[in-house]
Amino acid sequence: MTAIIEAHDLKKNYNSTVAVDGIHFTVKKGEIFGFLGPNGAGKTTTMKMITCVSPRTSGSLTVLGMDPEEKPAEIKQSLGVVPQETNLDPDFTCFGNLFYYSRYFDIPKDEATRRADELLEFVQLTEKRDVSVDKLSGGMKRRLILARALVNRPDLLILDEPTIGLDPQARHLIWEKLRNLQAKGNTIVMTTHYLDEAARLCDRLVIMDNGKILVEGAPADLVRDHAGHEIVEVEGSDDVVTCLSELGVPFEKTGDMVQVAATTENAREVARTILERCRPERMITRPATLEDVFLKLTGRTLRE
Amino acid sequence: MPHIFSIPSVTRRAGTVWYRNLVVFVRTWQVNFFPPLVEALLYLFAIGIGIGTYVQQIDGIPYINYIAPAILAIAVMNSGFFECTFGSFVRMYYQKTFDAMIATPLSIEDVIAGELLWGATRSVIYVLIMLPVLAVFGVVSLPLALLTIPLAFLGGLMFAGIAMGFTSVTPGIDTLNYPSFLFITPMALFSGTFFPLTLMPVFLQYFALAVLPLTHLVAIMRMLTLPSLSWTLLLHLAWIAVITAITCIISINLMRKRLIV
Numbered sequence: 088m089t090a091i092i093e094a095h096d097l098k099k100n101y102n103s104t105v106a107v108d109g110i111h112f113t114v115k116k117g118e119i120f121g122f123l124g125p126n127g128a129g130k131t132t133t134m135k136m137i138t139c140v141s142p143r144t145s146g147s148l149t150v151l152g153m154d155p156e157e158k159p160a161e162i163k164q165s166l167g168v169v170p171q172e173t174n175l176d177p178d179f180t181c182f183g184n185l186f187y188y189s190r191y192f193d194i195p196k197d198e199a200t201r202r203a204d205e206l207l208e209f210v211q212l213t214e215k216r217d218v219s220v221d222k223l224s225g226g227m228k229r230r231l232i233l234a235r236a237l238v239n240r241p242d243l244l245i246l247d248e249p250t251i252g253l254d255p256q257a258r259h260l261i262w263e264k265l266r267n268l269q270a271k272g273n274t275i276v277m278t279t280h281y282l283d284e285a286a287r288l289c290d291r292l293v294i295m296d297n298g299k300i301l302v303e304g305a306p307a308d309l310v311r312d313h314a315g316h317e318i319v320e321v322e323g324s325d326d327v328v329t330c331l332s333e334l335g336v337p338f339e340k341t342g343d344m345v346q347v348a349a350t351t352e353n354a355r356e357v358a359r360t361i362l363e364r365c366r367p368e369r370m371i372t373r374p375a376t377l378e379d380v381f382l383k384l385t386g387r388t389l390r391e
Numbered sequence: 392m393p394h395i396f397s398i399p400s401v402t403r404r405a406g407t408v409w410y411r412n413l414v415v416f417v418r419t420w421q422v423n424f425f426p427p428l429v430e431a432l433l434y435l436f437a438i439g440i441g442i443g444t445y446v447q448q449i450d451g452i453p454y455i456n457y458i459a460p461a462i463l464a465i466a467v468m469n470s471g472f473f474e475c476t477f478g479s480f481v482r483m484y485y486q487k488t489f490d491a492m493i494a495t496p497l498s499i500e501d502v503i504a505g506e507l508l509w510g511a512t513r514s515v516i517y518v519l520i521m522l523p524v525l526a527v528f529g530v531v532s533l534p535l536a537l538l539t540i541p542l543a544f545l546g547g548l549m550f551a552g553i554a555m556g557f558t559s560v561t562p563g564i565d566t567l568n569y570p571s572f573l574f575i576t577p578m579a580l581f582s583g584t585f586f587p588l589t590l591m592p593v594f595l596q597y598f599a600l601a602v603l604p605l606t607h608l609v610a611i612m613r614m615l616t617l618p619s620l621s622w623t624l625l626l627h628l629a630w631i632a633v634i635t636a637i638t639c640i641i642s643i644n645l646m647r648k649r650l651i652v
Binding site for chain 2: 101138140141142159160161164166168172175176177178179187188190193235239
């Protein structure tokens with residue numbers, strides 16, 4: 088598998104703050120690669136370095152085999168970028184946004200017209216073709232931005248929180264489109280705060296915090312290795328907590344609930360023991376998710 | 392890291408930024424073509440004919456003919472300056488248009504160069520619309536006055552460069568009002584526009600010649616429209632050319648510093 092992006096000891100400082108602190112990662116051709124992490128973890132900064140918008144402080148980075156510092160225009164020619172912030176051009180219609188964006192890639196007018204119409208259909212916005220972008224809903228705007236990122240038929244798509252603030256219908260539509268693009272051979276790098284989204288879409292992902300990569304791997308492997316298979320959640324009353332301590336079961340307090348990690352094999356048994364000995368009023372067992380891994384690794388403290 | 396005097400590497404892709412602005416301008420032509428027309432007429436009637444009734448001649452020139460080139464020069468200044476202050480700031484800060492552009496093969500240098508060229512183009516468009524009005528009133532002398540059109544491009548580029556310098560350092564859109572009323576408005580009045588420089592105290596005359604860009608633009612405009620050519624035209628032209636080059640280079644570098652972190 089060819090490496091599409093390779094980063095070694097990649098660092099980025101903004102004045103005295105360290106945003107990205109010596110990360111290593113490789114994105115392979117054709118995969119969907121995710122960057123997860125709390126706010127301020129360094130995800131967006133990493134995206135900005137990949138998209139040749141922000142110069143790195145040190146370390147090495149190659150994108151599509153080229154150095155962003157040496158050949159930004161060449162890299163960006165084959166890159167599709169969906170930024171976190173909706174930056175459609177309010178002076179144009181939906182069609183205009185795609186058409187005039189194509190001009191920045193030197194795509195000839197006829198071809199640009201053809202692609203713009205094709206892409207409007209792809210993101211199901213054909214009937215909004217001549218509507219000003221101010222009139223679009225949030226979901227439509229995100230879809231149009233995705234379409235805009237595709238005008239140059241990119242080899243690599245960089246998506247910074249592509250489904251931020253969207254309703255479930257719009258999210259599902261975006262997911263479907265992204266899988267579609269992957270099937271056509273696109274490599275996709277994305278950041279997201281939605282862990283279900285990451286678990287569904289990403290072939291591999293990294294979890295970042297404080298500018299460092301904490302773990303890397305396939306979502307299912309990460310869940311198995313870091314959160315176990317099953318989670319037993321019990322109400323966190325004092326009686327239950329005392330009881331669990333007496334039983335010697337390792338547990339973690341999360342708000343008003345207490346979580347006990349278990350393997351598939353002993354989940355039933357653990358649940359039964361707790362039920363019989365501690366007599367909690369509420370208890371559920373559920374499969375472990377990426378969210379459990381995420382919270383375990385990055386903690387529950389709120390980030391600004 | 393490039394410093395503020397290094398020559399920015401601008402490619403021909405800057406043209407696509409210029410083109411984007413042109414398309415938006417033409418699409419809303421009704422609001423864009425009207426002001427220059429009205430402005431020319433307002434000046435002619437209010438100042439030319441109104442004040443001109445009392446001030447009939449300046450240095451043997453009919454007053455209305457005297458101020459006609461000033462009307463053109465002020466229009467060049469205003470369109471270049473306001474396009475690259477408020478116009479560019481809105482595109483940069485509120486619309487995030489520059490962010491979207493630099494995700495394509497365009498560099499920030501291309502984007503800003505495109506904006507500057509567009510500011511200069513707006514000045515040319517203004518003159519293109521005003522000049523026929525002035526010609527119809529017989530207050531500019533053709534064909535030499537046609538040279539004000541290319542001059543508008545150079546003058547417009549100078550004011551665009553100055554404007555972009557302010558835009559690159561302004562914390563917000565409101566602070567752009569300071570250069571507008573502390574620099575642009577006084578300049579429109581004290582640069583030999585509506586009365587000769589020689590009416591001012593000597594030190595102010597030198598001050599105007601040394602640091603007020605409009606002084607030089609008005610001087611050349613007047614030589615072309617009266618016409619009254621003199622070799623000093625070359626000095627004024629050289630002053631404008633040098634300042635244009637410096638402000639454009641510095642403003643591109645400052646914008647790079649602001650936007651690329």
